[in-house]
Amino acid sequence: MSGRILAVLASLGLAACVAPQAPAPRASSAALDAARANAPAASAWTNACEDWDDWDKRAPAFHVFGDTYHVGTCGISAILIAGADGHVLIDSGTRNGARVVLSNIRTLGFQPENVRVVLTSHEHFDHVGGLWWIHQNTGAHVYTSPDALEVIESGEADPADPQYGMHEPMHDLPRAVVSAITPGEPIEIAGLTFMPIATPGHTPGALSWQWESCEGEDCKTIVYADSLS
Numbered sequence: 001m002s003g004r005i006l007a008v009l010a011s012l013g014l015a016a017c018v019a020p021q022a023p024a025p026r027a028s029s030a031a032l033d034a035a036r037a038n039a040p041a042a043s044a045w046t047n048a049c050e051d052w053d054d055w056d057k058r059a060p061a062f063h064v065f066g067d068t069y070h071v072g073t074c075g076i077s078a079i080l081i082a083g084a085d086g087h088v089l090i091d092s093g094t095r096n097g098a099r100v101v102l103s104n105i106r107t108l109g110f111q112p113e114n115v116r117v118v119l120t121s122h123e124h125f126d127h128v129g130g131l132w133w134i135h136q137n138t139g140a141h142v143y144t145s146p147d148a149l150e151v152i153e154s155g156e157a158d159p160a161d162p163q164y165g166m167h168e169p170m171h172d173l174p175r176a177v178v179s180a181i182t183p184g185e186p187i188e189i190a191g192l193t194f195m196p197i198a199t200p201g202h203t204p205g206a207l208s209w210q211w212e213s214c215e216g217e218d219c220k221t222i223v224y225a226d227s228l229s
Helices: 029-038 042-048 097-107 131-138 149-154
Strands: 062-065 068-070 079-081 087-090 115-119 141-144 178-180 187-189 192-198 207-215 218-224
Touching (some): 042 062, 062 207, 062 218, 087 097, 097 131, 149 178
Parallel strands (some): 115 141
Antiparallel strands (some): 062 068, 068 079, 187 192, 192 207
16 A cells, blocks of 8 residues: 655655635745755654554655655655645545644645645545545645546545455545546646656556656656555
């Protein structure tokens, strides 16, 4: 289902209800720089977490590279890509893990209300079971693959899923909140470009994601690779 933090790529690599609020003010370059400077290093996560750790165990957020941060738990990854025009979140964690994700976003100095979109990896509850909670607290739209769309909307597993029947249903999402993207075609969100890569197997609708993060003129291609088991 999930392993330790991903570290891939030749460049760099890396699986009480609140009503949605109006988008927070545009983040200034100074605010983004301050968040980057003050974010813990990856060692903070490795010191707090164990291999194959609990999915909902609170973990410190840490800076990956450029505008990219790990905001997940000890057992499940979630990635924040922060931009001046809005932020993008990859995965939510479980329903309880989503609380940690939102807390970590705030701890970094960002406002959850500025999360414009959540991208999904694969449609299992440990990675996307908290989507409803994230949406309730941010108003963010959800982008997923065509094969995962019905699962994300309904919360019910696909009979073609190798783990069909093993897990309880997830919280459903309103149809207007979820959109399917086309794997292999880049999408632009708040000035940031993401490439969805179909990686079916663990689930029929599994996606990996690729984007670029920069620190000055030093730019790295980053991949959030989905589960291959």
